[in-house]
Amino acid sequence: MTGLRGTSSGPGTEPLREAAPALGADGPRPARSARPDGYAVLRAGRGSLLLHRRAALVAAVLAVLLSAAVVASLCVGESFVPPSEVVNVLLGRPSPDELVVGTLRLPRLVTGLLVGAAFGVSGALVQTVARNPLASPDVIGVTHGAGAATVAAMTFGVTSYAVLPYVSVVGGLAAALLVYVLAWRGGLHASRFVLIGIGISVALGSLTRLFVTKGDYLVAQQAKVWLTGSLNGRGYDQAAPLATVLVLLVPFLLWAARAQRTAAFDDDTATALGTRLGRTRLGLTALGVVLASVATGAAGPVDFVALLAPQIARRLTRTTHIPLVCSALTGALIVVVADLSARRLLSPLELPVGVFTALVGAPYLMWLIVSTRSSRSGGTA
Template identity: 80%
Template sequence: MNRPAVTTRTGVRPAGHIVLRPGRSSFLVHRRAALVALLLAVLLLAAVVVYLCVGESFVSPAETVNVLLGRPSPDQFVVGTLRLPRLTVGLLAGAAFGVAGALVQTVARNPLASPDIIGVTHGAGAATVAAMSFGLVTHTVLPYLSIAGGLAAALLVYVFAWRRGMHASRFVLIGIGVSVALGSVTQLLLTKGDFLVAQQAKVWLTGSLNSRGYDEAAPLATVLLVAIPAMLWAARAQRGASLDDDTATALGIRLNRVRLGLTALGVVLASVATGACGPVDFVALLAPQIARRLTRTTQIPLLSSALTGALVVVVADLLARRLFSPVELPVGVLTAVVGAPYLMWLIARKRRRFGGGVS
């Protein structure tokens, strides 16, 4: 016997979904996506425990739990002072990058689109390096300057890419051009600035969690908390944004406004994450695609993207700390080692599919 269809705002409930109705709102939840999110949460919890236990000195899981629960422990300094603040920044930044990448890829309808590819993180980076060059290096100021730089870069891409609508290939190609231009501006600032400041900025530009702590985590956590209602809206708006213009218009969806809102939210999240730990490249590119392939959904799941982004950053930073110990690599080096080949594979795959050229 066939199950009755459930009518939603955008049509009939797809197979494999359940409907949640908190209050007057309703949300479609993909069953497989919910199970994948639960699995990712378990893996992330395991990665967190390993991260806090492993280092120059090993701390037992029992003592780690004691520190987390606020109980007296001889390992309070190692876990609570050295590792936990850095881990907190990595978790928050990874989640922000994951959601930002999912939103930008949804708007562009292209897996090649991500904040670090289309110039957003480069804009945030250029603004931050400029602030360092002019002596504005306080932890409370830099994240907001990063947001301003990321928004400015995204606005520039949006203006040049808009031509009676948003075309995916034009959006990506113009974004790459803006990234190159902003990278040149950043290099100019590095060569003209003070030598010590330039060295500090170069370390920041690689994307590093070294010496990061609660000062960097606080603005990022604030933005993520404030953005929760917007992310709930985005989870619903994604369905409309993925439609073609004619279908969206027929359903009464104001597509341009939806896409602008999704892009703005993604830019803010990517920019504030960049301000906290630098441009950790390819996390925003990798996390949404990994989440989508695991969930097998038509649209990119935001929760799974956030969990995947956090997991990628935590595991990459753990490897960056331990692979060449006592030398610590920036976490951005590890994510680039994985992300760059993946990007080339995506480009080659699209060239084969469309017979040459990136679509």
């Protein structure tokens, strides 16, 4: 990836280091290639890669924190397991705590990690397309579409955890397609995209409640827990489809990590850089929708993770675009810590993980709305 020489204007652009020739004893030295401030160039043979130094440092710190949260989640429960025994189980060594750690806690933890990472990346992609920090799959109707389809399937007797994730994907895709079509007016306007998504979310929420009231009592109770977002009883059966989707989407996510840098610019700047905005936005949106839908099928609509994770990652890294790796790590960390809190803070009562993410996410959403309105009013004054 190469930088633009000279100066450029427009939101999201970074100052570039000029490739000025240096004078040496034998005359001018060859100029170094220009690169944005704060980036390092990694070279491998003939290829090279721009690496944001602060983003790499933040990713390393998040990985350490996530590792600590993983160990704590496997240690803490109805019975405490020493960290040394947790490590033995993870490394496949004989341990008397194999049943507790390897069979009961680890599958749930793996599901939480994948769900959090998927929601984090999904939120980053949707917010990039909408250019709005308030946009996320749970705000614009994707998770509500997945939830409505899943609850409808439960109402009509489909309760297999092997089938429900695929039903969620269909519902999420259908909701996203509806929002995209209704928001398209010769182009995709960010504000219209978010407002129509909120309207569709409200309508789908009402439809979901209708299915819950019409269903069998036991199915209704199961649907209510699922709609809150829960990792209780989740295991490898739910994690496997999500892991498969994440692996299959790796090449597309590598493309998205590069495409989102130009998609985050205003339309004129992005078009001047040669970006096909319509195709790029459609591709980024489709990736975000698929990830959010599969994650919803695995654990239910765990609200606010897709809203929180990208903005936390962006504020930590101070990048002009939302970093996908840091968003994934942040989302996984939020879900793991929230699930640990849900299991232990009110023990023996175990709450759904979505309750704790909502306790943090709802105040943040209100603060974000107030701060956004304040900044706009200040800019027009």
